[in-house]
Amino acid sequence: MPEEYSKYLQSLNDRQREAACNDISVPLMIVAGPGSGKTSTMVGRVLMLLKEGISPSNILAMTFTTAAASEMRDRIGAVAGKATAKELTISTFHSFSLQLCRLHAEKLGRTSEFLIYGHGQQRRAIIEAVRLLENEKSRQNHNASILGEDSNDITSLQLLKDKSKKWLKFVAQAKASGKTPEECCKMGDEMGGAILGNYNGILKSCNALDYHDLISCSVKLLTDFPEVFKESQDSWKAIVIDEFQDTSSMQYDFLQILASHNRITIVGDDDQSIFSFNGADISGFDSFRKDFPNYKEIRLNKNYRSTRCIVEAASSLIQNNIKRCQLKDVLTDNSSGSKIIIKECHNESAQCAFVVDKILETASNGSAANCSYGNIAILYRRQVSGKVFQMAFRERKIPFNVHGVAFYRKKVVKAIIAMLQTTLPACDDGPYRRVFKALLPFEKEEKKRVIDYIDKISTIRKCSFILAASDIFSAKISGTFKRSQLTQGRKVLSTLEMISKLVNREQSISAIITSVANMVPQKYLLEQRAVIDVDGGKLLNEDNDIRSVLQYLLDDVSEFLSTKFVAVKGDAKVAAEGKGCLNVLKAFIEFISERERDNFRSRRHDNEKSITLTTIHQSKGLEWDVVFIVKANESEIPLLHEFNGVAKENGNLIEEERRLLYVAMTRARKKLFILYVMMDSNWQMLQPSRFLKEIPDHLREVQAEVSVQELQTKQQHIPNRIAQFSVDVPREMELSEVDVPNDFLKTCIHKASEDLTDPLEASNGNGFLRRFNVENRS
Numbered sequence: 001m002p003e004e005y006s007k008y009l010q011s012l013n014d015r016q017r018e019a020a021c022n023d024i025s026v027p028l029m030i031v032a033g034p035g036s037g038k039t040s041t042m043v044g045r046v047l048m049l050l051k052e053g054i055s056p057s058n059i060l061a062m063t064f065t066t067a068a069a070s071e072m073r074d075r076i077g078a079v080a081g082k083a084t085a086k087e088l089t090i091s092t093f094h095s096f097s098l099q100l101c102r103l104h105a106e107k108l109g110r111t112s113e114f115l116i117y118g119h120g121q122q123r124r125a126i127i128e129a130v131r132l133l134e135n136e137k138s139r140q141n142h143n144a145s146i147l148g149e150d151s152n153d154i155t156s157l158q159l160l161k162d163k164s165k166k167w168l169k170f171v172a173q174a175k176a177s178g179k180t181p182e183e184c185c186k187m188g189d190e191m192g193g194a195i196l197g198n199y200n201g202i203l204k205s206c207n208a209l210d211y212h213d214l215i216s217c218s219v220k221l222l223t224d225f226p227e228v229f230k231e232s233q234d235s236w237k238a239i240v241i242d243e244f245q246d247t248s249s250m251q252y253d254f255l256q257i258l259a260s261h262n263r264i265t266i267v268g269d270d271d272q273s274i275f276s277f278n279g280a281d282i283s284g285f286d287s288f289r290k291d292f293p294n295y296k297e298i299r300l301n302k303n304y305r306s307t308r309c310i311v312e313a314a315s316s317l318i319q320n321n322i323k324r325c326q327l328k329d330v331l332t333d334n335s336s337g338s339k340i341i342i343k344e345c346h347n348e349s350a351q352c353a354f355v356v357d358k359i360l361e362t363a364s365n366g367s368a369a370n371c372s373y374g375n376i377a378i379l380y381r382r383q384v385s386g387k388v389f390q391m392a393f394r395e396r397k398i399p400f401n402v403h404g405v406a407f408y409r410k411k412v413v414k415a416i417i418a419m420l421q422t423t424l425p426a427c428d429d430g431p432y433r434r435v436f437k438a439l440l441p442f443e444k445e446e447k448k449r450v451i452d453y454i455d456k457i458s459t460i461r462k463c464s465f466i467l468a469a470s471d472i473f474s475a476k477i478s479g480t481f482k483r484s485q486l487t488q489g490r491k492v493l494s495t496l497e498m499i500s501k502l503v504n505r506e507q508s509i510s511a512i513i514t515s516v517a518n519m520v521p522q523k524y525l526l527e528q529r530a531v532i533d534v535d536g537g538k539l540l541n542e543d544n545d546i547r548s549v550l551q552y553l554l555d556d557v558s559e560f561l562s563t564k565f566v567a568v569k570g571d572a573k574v575a576a577e578g579k580g581c582l583n584v585l586k587a588f589i590e591f592i593s594e595r596e597r598d599n600f601r602s603r604r605h606d607n608e609k610s611i612t613l614t615t616i617h618q619s620k621g622l623e624w625d626v627v628f629i630v631k632a633n634e635s636e637i638p639l640l641h642e643f644n645g646v647a648k649e650n651g652n653l654i655e656e657e658r659r660l661l662y663v664a665m666t667r668a669r670k671k672l673f674i675l676y677v678m679m680d681s682n683w684q685m686l687q688p689s690r691f692l693k694e695i696p697d698h699l700r701e702v703q704a705e706v707s708v709q710e711l712q713t714k715q716q717h718i719p720n721r722i723a724q725f726s727v728d729v730p731r732e733m734e735l736s737e738v739d740v741p742n743d744f745l746k747t748c749i750h751k752a753s754e755d756l757t758d759p760l761e762a763s764n765g766n767g768f769l770r771r772f773n774v775e776n777r778s
């Protein structure tokens with residue numbers, strides 16, 4: 001065995017080593033709590049498979065996010081060498097099944113060029129599916145369609161659009177549970193069955209699949225086509241899966257067939273299952289036990305990541321869940337560390353101020369060497385809670401990185417991608433429409449009028465968007481357009497022609513992307529600045545947006561070219577040079593479209609010296625020395641969904657929410673802060689998360705907000721105001737309980753004190769004073 005391998009395996013503890021080195025022909029299940037080295041053991045398992053003579057190109061490792069896939073490739077590469085790591089297939093379920101579907105597209109009634117429909121395209125397909133059904137009905141009844149005589153008119157279109165939301169949801173659910181149109185009909189839902197059937201038919205006629213289809217089509221390929229099954233057995237001689245608890249039942253079916261040879265290792269922790277909204281189903285562990293009866297189960301119980309205090313606090317929390325299938329004792333030899341700080345804050349800005357203070361304190365303590373910004377993370381339930389931190393960090397020039405910044409969802413980036421997509425064969429209307437939106441230099445309303453008109457012509461003539469646009473702008477159709485509109489429309493068409501020439505000249509992808517990015521008009525960039533602002537992140541730290549957008553894209557091009565993916569897809573020689581042949585461009589667009597779904601920011605961009613801002617869901621599997629969990633309030637964790645205005649609460653949901661906090665807490669190595677706020681921006685009182693009470697007293701230090709009395713003695717100018725508040729607040733809030741206004745009062749005073757220090761702010765409508773006066777007058 002290469003020396004590096006044995007060194008790595010020696011660094012594991014006995015149980016981890018036993019797992020990694022277990023007989024590779026025996027199905028293996030590793031179950032363990034957070035930070036116990038599951039992922040580390042999985043790396044060891046891959047080394048063992050290599051050592052046993054399985055070629056790296058025959059090993060398939062599945063992870064749940066592209067970030068986790070990159071991480072795993074890096075970790076294996078560090079031991080086995082980059083060349084070997086590159087040979088491995090480390091993939092997410094979606095990109096793996098996409099490749100399989102492409103390879104056998106004709107068996108699915110598609111060509112290998114098939115399109116993947118995103119949300120917008122799915123919506124248009126649903127609208128069409130509903131329209132078809134309505135037309136069919138009206139024909140049968142000899143009545144006018146309920147949509148009106150002319151189903152092309154604007155109001156009927158609007159009606160269709162409204163309906164489409166409901167039907168999209170229906171189709172997604174039906175597909176997730178593997179229902180066919182016929183099954184829907186059998187279950188009495190004839191309308192649902194008909195719409196699903198129409199929708200599938202439209203996708204087929206457009207040579208498209210949607211994301212839901214990928215896994216089910218892969219299962220179909222493996223079960224209905226013995227030759228595909230045989231090929232998969234020859235190709236993937238061993239399979240390892242990290243974060244198994246997040247597999248959906250359909251993904252499990254897929255795995256089970258792929259692993260018919262029994263060389264499968266699954267690694268997971270049911271307590272960290274937090275993706276049930278995506279169909280994750282922890283009953284997969286039981287299915288595994290049943291379907292692979294000669295399996296071996298190994299449990300790891302030593303936490304290497306966190307201090308004892310954090311480990312114990314997290315364990316106490318999760319013990320409140322009743323439905324746990326594998327009870328785990330998590331122990332640690334680490335020092336007990338400091339208590340978990342639970343901090344009460346008046347509002348989100350006070351919360352942010354506290355975090356910033358703590359961060360600067362850590363940095364100025366001289367401990368910055370031990371705890372660089374890269375070792376700090378701020379975790380929140382919803383992306384929106386990160387906004388205030390982005391602003392504060394930007395102001396103070398503290399470097400930060402937003403995970404899930406949705407780079408590929410930025411309109412500017414989408415426009416660039418759409419421009420590239422128009423060069424692919426079988427490009428449908430979506431990208432063309434987007435390109436017109438980006439390139440037409442009109443105000444929003446005018447732009448919309450022009451695009452709606454093209455849409456209308458394409459619907460009436462039953463032709464594509466781009467064909468309608470060409471006819472309109474080349475004046476084959478006498479439209480109502482002004483001369484300037486015709487001129488600008490023509491310009492867009494010639495830009496599209498230029499892009500297509502670029503691609504045909506077989507330049508490198510980088511060169512094509514650079515040219516295309518430079519075609520995005522300055523006006524559009526400025527228009528979209530507000531959108532970029534909302535997402536925040538590094539992008540705005542740089543003064544020239546398009547250059548940083550381009551740099552991000554080019555980074556991803558080089559990462560894409562360094563993976564095995566390209567060689568699989570096309571002409572190896574062209575691929576190696578990264579030349580812009582259509583296949584490579586198409587493969588690149590697929591590569592990044594998966595990142596879009598993942599909200600992925602490549603780890604390479606994660607500057608070691610930056611603070612990480614991320615949602616808890618995205619923080620999975622990662623770790624930092626210092627973690628701040630912010631806005632740990634009721635209504636965030638647990639986040640309760642409202643149905644007809646009533647928050648719906650059920651045991652399963654609450655348990656999943658508890659697991660979410662568990663995942664968040666167990667990301668911390670040394671120091672954990674949990675913060676909650678007392679009031680939201682609409683002056684509504686908020687409660688701390690119910691879960692905070694489940695952390696034992698001896699493991700936490702609760703830091704309350706300053707009391708009214710303290711505030712009075714600290715800030716002499718406050719008392720006058722208190723008199724006013726104490727009279728007016730209860731009236732305003734119409735509250736019967738006495739203790740709530742007190743809380744409210746505390747917050748008001750804090751806010752008023754802030755306002756008084758900045759009278760300008762108080763008077764410009766942002767502050768409390770104005771609000772107070774208004775309330776007072778009424």
Ligand code: ATP
Binds near residue numbers: 011016035272304623
């Ligand atoms: P999670 O459930 O959060 O995904 P995990 O079980 O996958 O956690 P790892 O990420 O593999 O845990 O490991 C957690 C930390 O513990 C890492 O920093 C890793 O380097 C360290 N670690 C794992 N095993 C050992 C070991 N045997 N000796 C020392 N450190 C270890």
Ligand code: MG
Binds near residue numbers: 038039
């Ligand atoms: Mg892990």
